[in-house]
Amino acid sequence: MAKQLPYPVLKEIFDRFQAADPEPKGELEHVNAYTLVVAVALSAQATDAGVNKATRGLFQVADTPQKMLALGEEGVIEHIKTIGLYRNKAKNVIKLSRILVDDYGGEVPSSRAALQALPGVGRKTANVVLNMWWGHPAQAVDTHIFRVGNRTGIAPGKDVNVVERAIEDHVPAEYQRHVHHWLILHGRYTCVARKPRCAACIIRDLCEYEEKTL
Template sequence: MARALPSALPYAQQRAVFARFREANPEPVSDLKYTNAFTLLVAVALSAQATDAGVNRATRPLFARVSTPQQMLELGEEGLVDHIRTIGLYRQKAANVMRLSRILVENYGGEVPSSRAALQSLPGVGRKTANVVLNVWFGQPTQAVDTHIFRIANRVRIAPGADVVAVERGIEDNVPAEFQLKAHHWMILHGRYICQARRPRCALCIINDLCPYPEKTV
């Protein structure tokens, strides 16, 4: 029998957690570098199973040359491969970027669509990537659940869930509305730099006293 998940933090504690995140970092931004909706889409798609820093190193010269789907098609798949070969799964990712670029040119007038369904119909674009683009570029309060957010949501009990969709819905249900737009940024940054997987840096944590995690480090 599967172990029952713990309940989420009460509303007052949820609000206190995110109020502290906001006070410490009022305007959190993605670590990925981009210039427009298309380069953001490409950067997020390339970041799967890769670090943001590694993606940024590869895309800095790429985005200096390419900023539209049409320019990506003109660069060509092998030209793209030359730029991103340091990124994991670069061949598959290059093929997906070329295919999605052609679809954007042929079906969307070269523009990145602003609906999750349309974004997820593009090659190599899953729910997490779509949610990042919707949140970062289009200003929608979507929750892009990666490994950091999944860990934080369960460890801090912001939104306990057995899978990413359950965590995504839990964040939408549990986090006060005023924090929804930036919630996933704060959680990613907290997970990446403070509440790390193997040894969380609890002594530096601004929500240490609010966190119910039983295995805190000192």
């Protein structure tokens, strides 16, 4: 685990990320807040590409909780059976859709606590929805962000909660909204797990990682 980088270095890092990609976007396809919740819930232990492939057809027929309930659990399964843990995920999609209809008039709540109370929606999923749909500076720490945070010194921590707090406490406020996507994309395409692409990295000279590749 690298040591926490100081404020001036973090500011330079995120200046560079911002210059390279001023408006980073998540890669999960969705058409509204509801389909975003479903897509993120389905993405647990699955790739965004795999989820997108499954949900394109699903969201064409069920882009609201009411339509999802009409489709039913077996109908959901038919669309998402290429995704890992699809049976349990289908159950959760139907359960969360029922709660949204019964308790929220079919609308997705903008409260982290309310989102986390939905079946299949944990803190990470809630933070993704808060960030991507409502623009809140919420930090959803996945495996990419955990790796990049610890490897670079941007946000070191022994678990995802510590890394989340490190981002909130140390990254300059003006970058908080987009930190989530910058770090995910950096971890997905440059600072990859097995052999990071250090030669192509725009923050290579600022990073604390000792085993940089050529």
